[in-house]
Amino acid sequence: MTRRITIANQKGGVGKTTTAVNIGASLATLGKSVLLIDVDPQGNVASGLGVDIGERPTIHDVLLGNAPLSAAISETTSEGLYVVPSSPAMVAAERELIAGADSPFRLRQAVEKLDGFDFILFDTPPSLGILTINAMLASESVIIPVQAEYYALEGLTQLLSAVEYVRDRLRHPIKIEGFVLTMFDSRTRLAGDVENQVRRHFGKLVYETIIPRNVRLSEAPSHGLPVIDYALASRGAQSYLSLTNEILSEAFA
Numbered sequence: 001m002t003r004r005i006t007i008a009n010q011k012g013g014v015g016k017t018t019t020a021v022n023i024g025a026s027l028a029t030l031g032k033s034v035l036l037i038d039v040d041p042q043g044n045v046a047s048g049l050g051v052d053i054g055e056r057p058t059i060h061d062v063l064l065g066n067a068p069l070s071a072a073i074s075e076t077t078s079e080g081l082y083v084v085p086s087s088p089a090m091v092a093a094e095r096e097l098i099a100g101a102d103s104p105f106r107l108r109q110a111v112e113k114l115d116g117f118d119f120i121l122f123d124t125p126p127s128l129g130i131l132t133i134n135a136m137l138a139s140e141s142v143i144i145p146v147q148a149e150y151y152a153l154e155g156l157t158q159l160l161s162a163v164e165y166v167r168d169r170l171r172h173p174i175k176i177e178g179f180v181l182t183m184f185d186s187r188t189r190l191a192g193d194v195e196n197q198v199r200r201h202f203g204k205l206v207y208e209t210i211i212p213r214n215v216r217l218s219e220a221p222s223h224g225l226p227v228i229d230y231a232l233a234s235r236g237a238q239s240y241l242s243l244t245n246e247i248l249s250e251a252f253a
C-alpha cells in the first residue's frame with residue numbers, strides 16, 4: 001500500500017520544499033521507495049536533487065492529461081528516491097484547470113494508476129488554490145511545516161479551513177499527519193514561545209522533533225543533494241531522520 005502525504009502551508013519560505021525533499025530522502029535511506037511530486041510552479045524539488053528536466057514530461061503535462069504520470073518520473077542520485085518535476089508552465093495551470101469539473105481530482109486520478117511506491121509526497125505552492133487542493137485530494141494526510149516566528153499561528157486558521165473544505169465539501173477524509181516546527185533558533189525566546197503556543201493548540205499532532213535552523217539544509221540543494229547525502233552528521237540531517245522515524249513509527253502504531 002502506498003502512503004500519500006501532502007506537505008502544505010500557504011505561507012512561502014516556511015520549509016515546505018526542504019521538508020518534502022528531506023523526509024523523502026530519509027525514507028529512501030531507510031529502505032522505502034519514495035516518489036516526490038512537485039506541484040509548485042516555482043518548483044525546485046528536481047533541481048535541488050540534481051535532476052535535469054530535459055525533454056521529459058512534467059507534472060504540467062500530467063495535470064492536463066497530455067502524459068501519464070509514469071512517463072514523468074525521474075530517478076535521483078539517491079537510491080529509492082524518484083521525482084516528478086514541476087515546470088514554469090505550471091504558472092498557467094491554475095487557469096487551465098479551472099474549467100473542468102474534474103479539475104480538483106486530476107492528480108488523484110493520475111496517482112491511483114501508479115503502484116510500487118511505499119510513499120508519495122507532494123510539495124505544494126504557497127497558496128491554497130487548485131494545485132494544493134489537487135495534492136490534498138490525492139493524499140491521505142497533510143504534514144504542515146510551521147516556521148517558529150511571529151504570526152505563525154495566524155495563517156494556520158486559513159490552512160485548516162482548506163483542510164475542512166476538502167473533508168466536508170469535497171468529501172475526502174484527509175487527516176492531519178502532523179505539524180513540524182521548522183527553522184527553529186533555540187537561542188531566541190520567540191522560538192520557544194511559538195513552540196509552546198503551537199503545542200498548546202495542537203497537542204499530540206505536533207512532532208517531538210524540531211527542525212533547527214541549520215546552514216547545511218540551505219546549502220544542500222545547490223549541490224543537488226538531500227541533506228543526508230550532503231552532510232549526514234549535520235543537525236539538519238539528523239533532525240530530518242528523526243522526524244522521519246516519528247512518521248514511520250506512527251504509521252505502524
Ligand SMILES: Nc1ncnc2c1ncn2[C@@H]1O[C@H](COP(=O)(O)OP(=O)(O)O)[C@@H](O)[C@H]1O
Pocket residue numbers: 011012013014015016017018019126182183184211212213214215217218219236
Ligand atoms: N531548517 C532550515 N535551516 C536553514 N535554512 C532553511 C531551513 N529550512 C529551509 N531553509 C531555507 O529557507 C528557504 C525557504 O525554504 P523552503 O523549504 O524553500 O520553503 P517553502 O518551500 O515553504 O517556500 C530556502 O532557501 C531553504 O534552503
Ligand SMILES: [Mg+2]
Pocket residue numbers: 016017018040123124
Ligand atoms: Mg517550496
